[in-house]
Amino acid sequence: MIKFSDRQLKTPKLMRPVYLVTAGQSKFDRAMPDKRTEELCVDALTMAARLIDKSPAELKSYIHSCYYGHFADHFGDQLLGEAVIHDRLGLDPLGNIGVKTGGATGGSTLWEAVKAVASGYSDCTLAMGWERMDEVPTDEGNHLISCAADKDWETPLGHIYTGYYAVMAQKYWQVFGKEEESFRRTLAEIAVKHHGYARFNPYAQAPMDITVDDVLNSPVVAYPLRVLDCCLMSVGAACAIICDEDTAMKLTKNTKNKPLRIWVAAGSHTLRPACRRNMEIPLLPNESADQYADLGERFPGGDRYPGFTGFLGARMCAYYGYRMAGVVDPMEDLDVIELHDAFTISDVQSYEDVGLRPYGYGRDYVESGDCYHTNPHTGEPGKLPSNLSGGLIGCMHAVGATGIMQTLEIASHIWGRWGEIHGDPKIWEEFGREKPADWTDLQVKDAKRALAISHAGVGSHVTSTILMDPDHLLKEDA
Amino acid sequence: MSIFGTVRVKNGQYKIKGEFHHITPNMPIRNEEDGWKLMGVTNPRSMTYIHSYGGEAPFFESISQGKILGTRCDDPDCEFKGTSYIPFRIHCPDCLTRNTIVDFTDVCKNTAKVHTFMVCERSGAFNTLDKPIKFINVEFDGISTILMSYLSIGEPKIGMKVVPIFRTVNPSYTITDLSWVKEDVAEEDLPEGFTYG
Numbered sequence: 001m002i003k004f005s006d007r008q009l010k011t012p013k014l015m016r017p018v019y020l021v022t023a024g025q026s027k028f029d030r031a032m033p034d035k036r037t038e039e040l041c042v043d044a045l046t047m048a049a050r051l052i053d054k055s056p057a058e059l060k061s062y063i064h065s066c067y068y069g070h071f072a073d074h075f076g077d078q079l080l081g082e083a084v085i086h087d088r089l090g091l092d093p094l095g096n097i098g099v100k101t102g103g104a105t106g107g108s109t110l111w112e113a114v115k116a117v118a119s120g121y122s123d124c125t126l127a128m129g130w131e132r133m134d135e136v137p138t139d140e141g142n143h144l145i146s147c148a149a150d151k152d153w154e155t156p157l158g159h160i161y162t163g164y165y166a167v168m169a170q171k172y173w174q175v176f177g178k179e180e181e182s183f184r185r186t187l188a189e190i191a192v193k194h195h196g197y198a199r200f201n202p203y204a205q206a207p208m209d210i211t212v213d214d215v216l217n218s219p220v221v222a223y224p225l226r227v228l229d230c231c232l233m234s235v236g237a238a239c240a241i242i243c244d245e246d247t248a249m250k251l252t253k254n255t256k257n258k259p260l261r262i263w264v265a266a267g268s269h270t271l272r273p274a275c276r277r278n279m280e281i282p283l284l285p286n287e288s289a290d291q292y293a294d295l296g297e298r299f300p301g302g303d304r305y306p307g308f309t310g311f312l313g314a315r316m317c318a319y320y321g322y323r324m325a326g327v328v329d330p331m332e333d334l335d336v337i338e339l340h341d342a343f344t345i346s347d348v349q350s351y352e353d354v355g356l357r358p359y360g361y362g363r364d365y366v367e368s369g370d371c372y373h374t375n376p377h378t379g380e381p382g383k384l385p386s387n388l389s390g391g392l393i394g395c396m397h398a399v400g401a402t403g404i405m406q407t408l409e410i411a412s413h414i415w416g417r418w419g420e421i422h423g424d425p426k427i428w429e430e431f432g433r434e435k436p437a438d439w440t441d442l443q444v445k446d447a448k449r450a451l452a453i454s455h456a457g458v459g460s461h462v463t464s465t466i467l468m469d470p471d472h473l474l475k476e477d478a
Numbered sequence: 479m480s481i482f483g484t485v486r487v488k489n490g491q492y493k494i495k496g497e498f499h500h501i502t503p504n505m506p507i508r509n510e511e512d513g514w515k516l517m518g519v520t521n522p523r524s525m526t527y528i529h530s531y532g533g534e535a536p537f538f539e540s541i542s543q544g545k546i547l548g549t550r551c552d553d554p555d556c557e558f559k560g561t562s563y564i565p566f567r568i569h570c571p572d573c574l575t576r577n578t579i580v581d582f583t584d585v586c587k588n589t590a591k592v593h594t595f596m597v598c599e600r601s602g603a604f605n606t607l608d609k610p611i612k613f614i615n616v617e618f619d620g621i622s623t624i625l626m627s628y629l630s631i632g633e634p635k636i637g638m639k640v641v642p643i644f645r646t647v648n649p650s651y652t653i654t655d656l657s658w659v660k661e662d663v664a665e666e667d668l669p670e671g672f673t674y675g
Contacts, residue, residue: 003557033507033517077521142602152534153565154626156652158611159602166596167615167626174594174636222598222613274593274615274624275565308594308615 002279009282011323012265014118019248019259020467021124021241022059023408024048027431028205028236028396031134037076038088040237041130044401045089048239051417052255060089062247064122066096069109069129069400074144076132085128102148103342104266105129106238106403107454107463111264113242123247129400130237141233148457150272162230162343164458166222168273169345171308173224175301176360184224186363187344188215191228191393193372194341198390199436202428203405205232205396207436229344231392238404257415260467263325263478267316271460273308281305282312282319284355286329291358299360311346311459314353318453321464322355326474327449330355331370331384333474335447336413338406340455340462341391350453354464356384373442381445388418388442403454407465410450414469418443448472483526492528499525533568536579541656542649544675546586546642548621549577562621582621583675586642589619590658595634606654614658616640627653630669632660647671 024047026040042056049059068082078084082098101108106129113127133141143159154164169187177183192215195208210228218228243251248259270276281292296303306312318330327333339354341347351362356370369375370383389395389409392402412418419441428435448469455462468474483498502522508514531538540547550562551570558572562580570577598611605611612629630643638660645655648671657672665674 033509077523137603139601139603142600143604144602146602151529152531152538153653156606156654157613157626157628158598158607159605160598160600161602162600163596163598163611163613164626166598167594167613170596171594171636220597220599222596222600224596272565272626274626275563275567276624277561277622 002277004282009319012320013324014114014263015120016118017245017470018114018117018262019243019245019470020262020407020411021243021248021251021259022048022052022257023238023240023404023411024051025203025238025401025405025408026236028203028234028398028405030205030233030235032235033134037081037130037132037237038085040235041085041089041128041239044128044237044239045126048241052252052257054251059241059251060091062124062243062251063091063094063126063241064124065116066091066094066126066128067099067109067113067116068096069099069105069127069404071100071102071105071131071399072144074147075141076135085130089128091126100400101461102456103340103397103399104403104454104456104461104463105400106405107264107452107465108266108403108461109400110240110242110262110403110407110465111266111463113240114262114264117242117244124241124243124251126239127242127404128237128239129402129404131398131400132235133233133398134235138233148271153272160222162225163222164273165343165346166225168308168349168458169224169343171301172345172349175299175309176362178299183363184216185212186366187229187348188212189366190341190344190347191215194387194391194394195228196394197373197388197442198394200440200442201390201395201422202431202433202435203396203422204390204394205234206394207390208394225343225345231342231397234396234398236396236398236401236405238401238408240404240407256417258469260411260414261470261473261478263321263466264463265317265321265324266461266463267313267320268461269306269312269316269459271457273458276306276308276312278304279306279312281359282315284315284318285322285327286355287358295359302360309349310359311349311353311455311462313459313462314350314453314455317462317464318354321466324478325466325468326478327466328474330451334384334449334451336388336410336444336450337384337386338389338391338409338452339386340402340453341387341393342397342455344393346455347391350455354451354453373444385442385444388413388444403452403463403465406452406454407467410452410467413444413447414450414467416443449474485528494528534566537566538651538653538655541644542646542651544644544646544673545581545583546656547579548582550580551575552578563623564618564621564625565623582618583642585618585620590616590640590642592634592636592638592640593617593624594636595629597634606650614640616658628657630657630659630672631663631667642675643668643672644675645671646673646675
């Protein structure tokens with residue numbers, strides 16, 4: 001049994017309001033033989049400057065400290081790559097630090113950059129993340145990723161991380177999916193959705209027009225997960241500029257970017273999913289203990305929490321983040337989200353961990369059509385569209401950049417610039433990608449509040465990044 | 479002629495012998511669509527790490543001898559005194575007192591059940607297990623945690639009873655020396671090198 005003290009469950013508080021001012025990203029792809037990592041980072045920072053009508057040099061003159069997310073030194077075969085990037089961005093002699101928390105590295109990098117501004121240490125920070133996963137073939141890449149599992153107890157068992165998620169998929173399918181074939185098809189629908197949305201994103205690596213049967217007929221990686229259930233391995237970079245209020249106002253004056261309030265919270269749980277001891281479910285503001293009293297009766301096996309069916313780290317980052325920002329019911333309070341769809345199964349698990357649906361009912365978020373830009377059952381806007389970027393399955397998983405890419409995506413909706421950022425024919429042409437004839441503007445109309453979940457390991461580190469239009473806050477003292 | 483790097487400990491220090499890395503030439507990477515211009519270079523690496531099991535060493539020794547050691551918190555002041563762990567935890571995660579090492583072989587032989595499983599058709603580089611790999615997560619009566627391992631004989635199913643087997647002949651001294659089979663498999667039918675201990 002794990003227990004938390006009240007001190008550990010204290011709602012985090014930022015010492016002053018913090019703002020996301022702008023963000024940028026590079027093209028994402030499986031390999032980029034023509035670019036060094038620093039070129040990708042320059043692309044991202046240049047885009048961030050362009051979105052607020054600044055030159056890179058002008059924007060750089062505001063930056064006071066730098067936070068670099070780069071998960072795997074061994075992928076790029078460059079120890080302390082942060083120092084290389086910092087130098088090439090011309091940001092010496094500013095203080096900088098590297099952040100690595102596996103798949104959550106991007107989110108954790110933002111967490112650090114936000115805290116630095118909130119504390120008053122800096123008025124403007126750079127959060128930059130990247131990954132270079134093309135320096136080894138896929139088999140070796142799978143081995144390197146599996147080194148993020150416990151190297152004595154887990155890595156030697158197959159040297160493939162997908163396997164560590166697949167055991168969760170199997171358990172979830174048995175407990176909450178009730179071993180129904182229809183649940184398997186719901187998982188596949190997520191892959192169809194994310195590859196499909198990637199078609200409208202010029203930065204995305206894996207646009208595909210596919211069907212549920214294509215997913216179900218794709219090669220098995222680790223049963224029940226198939227190739228099309230899995231996230232991508234990518235190369236790319238993304239960055240965000242985080243500021244206090246005065247600096248945010250100066251940087252965005254007469255630009256299309258309205259500074260957005262930002263909060264980031266973090267949770268964690270053991271790297272070894274098998275080491276999870278039982279505990280009571282920490283409740284989100286929209287839940288009550290009563291609703292889970294008979295969980296084990298409704299879903300035999302579901303009473304072992306978090307077991308292999310939930311991610312305690314994801315639950316805790318929502319637990320802290322929602323209370324920081326005043327979110328009570330994410331389905332009502334938020335307008336658009338990006339979730340960490342490392343695998344279709346972890347996407348569904350996250351719906352429950354972050355309170356989009358109660359534990360046991362995650363599939364309904366997809367089956368109801370709520371997760372779509374346009375609900376396929378009603379033709380009306382989806383209630384809370386997710387992963388319109390294409391997510392990790394359709395857009396990219398350049399690990400250190402992922403959580404920052406997600407944040408740029410949700411910000412672009414609140415800025416009302418999604419169509420501009422993703423639809424510009426020049427970007428499609430520059431990236432050598434063909435803009436589809438049926439390209440669709442996925443702008444979520446009147447978006448004011450949004451969430452991005454960045455997730456590592458088998459839930460070892462998870463962050464929640466919440467953005468809000470400052471004129472549409474949920475609580476005054478947030 | 480090269481020899482594998484070997485390591486022993488003497489006077490509290492590593493004593494190494496043999497080759498711990500191999501040098502292979504770099505090779506150019508050229509673009510066949512653009513006049514074979516230089517794009518990059520391969521950087522071969524082959525090296526051997528020296529890794530300590532530290533306080534977990536008794537576990538990795540024990541599985542090569544047909545035993546499964548776990549640990550238990552016996553700190554009388556710990557709120558969670560008596561909690562038992564497989565996988566082996568050196569310290570109690572609550573009070574951080576050093577746990578007591580306990581031989582749980584009989585518990586494992588008598589109560590092991592599949593908590594969940596998956597069948598892995600692919601693997602990463604350096605995998606040494608036969609594919610498809612049948613990953614199983616094994617639960618035990620009275621143990622607070624679950625062990626990740628693999629099933630060598632039988633078709634995995636949630637709730638299935640399984641029995642441990644051990645690579646006691648030419649052990650690798652890694653977690654792969656411990657595997658599981660369905661009930662009632664004759665010892666002569668076990669994979670090469672494995673016994674019931």
